Amino acid sequence: MKIKRIAIIGLGLIGGSLGLALKKQCGEEVRITGVDHDPKTLELAVQRGAVDYSTNDWKKGVEHADIIFLCTPVLQIIPIVEQILPYVKVGGILTDVGSTKGFLAEKLLGMMPTGIHYVSGHPMTGIERSGIMAADQGLFNDKWYILIPEASTSPEAVAIISQILTWTGARITTMELADHDQCAAIISHIPHVVAAALVNLLGKYPTLEESFKLVGGGFRDTTRIASSNADMWADICLTNSQPITQSLLQVKELLDEMIQAVEKADRPAIHHFFKRAKVRRDILIEETDSHVV
Ligand SMILES: NC(=O)C1=CN([C@@H]2O[C@H](COP(=O)(O)OP(=O)(O)OC[C@H]3O[C@@H](n4cnc5c(N)ncnc54)[C@H](O)[C@@H]3O)[C@@H](O)[C@H]2O)C=CC1
Ligand SMILES: O=C(O)C(=O)Cc1ccc(O)cc1
Incomplete structure (x- = not known):
């Protein structure tokens, strides 16, 4: 399938x-239409060159699209x-x-009419800012992008979405649905x-x-993501x-463990709490960094 037209909903x-x-x-090989409900965003997305054309009209936005990215x-x-x-045209893929x-x-897999496909995805990249002015051409580069195919997902549709995503520089991997939600909770949602x-x-x-006003690097480092969008x-x-x-x-259990250790002035327990975190984090970061291409 030659991809000529892409729609992005949520700019x-x-x-x-x-x-x-x-x-x-x-470049001009692929035409991108953007859809959003915010008029200023529609204007800025064209101005910034993120899309060729933008609209708040669902029909105009998606009727010619081979691929539709849902980004709200x-x-x-x-x-x-x-x-x-x-x-959506027959043969179209939603992701x-x-x-x-x-x-x-x-829900989405169950909603697809015959001939229209859905591929579930999750880019593991982002920042604490939101909106079109925060958009960055290099955001996906060298970052993991997880695809989560289910038994009823078309393998051809997965292959096409993977192909498009490689154009962004993302590294594609796949995961089981339940594993994804558990893992995302621990490494992204809980932080x-x-x-x-x-x-x-x-x-x-x-x-x-x-x-x-005296807050230092530690507070800034650990709370950067608290500036993220509350709606999202x-x-x-x-x-x-x-x-x-x-x-x-x-997390509550771990904090209780620490409360007890501090209350009892149990230095070995306090030390162990910090030490096991340091050892695990240092190994994890070293392994992760050594995998970066
Ligand atoms: N921000 C991040 O770091 C990451 C976000 N995600 C996911 O990506 C999605 C988008 O997140 P962001 O781009 O950060 O949000 P954002 O707030 O920057 O952008 C969302 C866009 O969707 C538009 N929008 C919202 N509701 C709409 C509607 N009903 N109709 C039309 N347009 C609508 C908004 O006007 C806005 O332009 C979310 O589902 C989020 O969970 C995934 C990975 C990272
Ligand atoms: O700002 C950061 O470092 C993030 O963690 C961004 C992020 C937010 C949500 C996701 O689903 C994935 C990544």
Whole structure:
């Protein structure tokens, strides 16, 4: 299948970055239409060169597209697919970038009419900023992009989406649905909740507010992602609630362990808490970095 026309719905950080990367690689060979509900975003996406044409009209946006990338917050995706399906051409492939997969994949696979395919995906890259002005042509470069094929997913559709994604410089891998949501909860969703909790902790000490300007690198490093978009993270928590709740309970257990050790002035236990984290993190980072091409 020769890919000539792509539609991107949701022209924020991820949709905009995808458009910029694909336009850089494909130039005029591939025409990209962008759809968004925000008029300023539609204008900026064209101005920045992320899309060739932009519209808030579902039909105009998707009717000629071979591939449709769904790049809105998670809870917007299913209602949008309901709206666009009547206009998607036979042979068209829909793929989403949502951070949670079980909630979407089950429903979307079941909704596809004969001849229209859905491939579930998740780029493991991002920043704490959102919107088209944060979009970056290099966002996907050398970063993992997970595809999550189910038994009923067309292997041809997966191969086509993989091909397009390699144009962005992403490294493609596949995962089982349940593994994905469990893993994403631990390596992505929980860190965002914990970073927000650390910042919210400051709110419990109003008399110290003046002194908070002293925050150093440690606080900045551990809380950068607390500046992320609250709408997007509310959707993620609501659509991956079981793995997130389960892992948060484990975080609570770990904190209880530390509370007890500090209360009892149990130095070996406190030391062990920090030491086992350091050893594990150092190994993990070394292994991860040595795999980067
Ligand atoms: N931000 C990140 O670092 C990552 C985000 N994701 C996923 O990517 C998706 C998009 O995230 P971002 O690009 O960061 O969000 P964003 O907030 O930067 O962009 C979302 C865009 O969708 C548009 N939009 C929202 N609802 C809409 C609707 N009903 N109709 C039309 N347009 C609509 C907004 O106007 C905005 O331009 C989310 O599902 C998120 O879970 C995945 C990996 C990383
Ligand atoms: O800003 C960061 O470092 C992130 O962790 C970005 C991110 C946010 C959501 C995802 O589903 C994947 C990556």
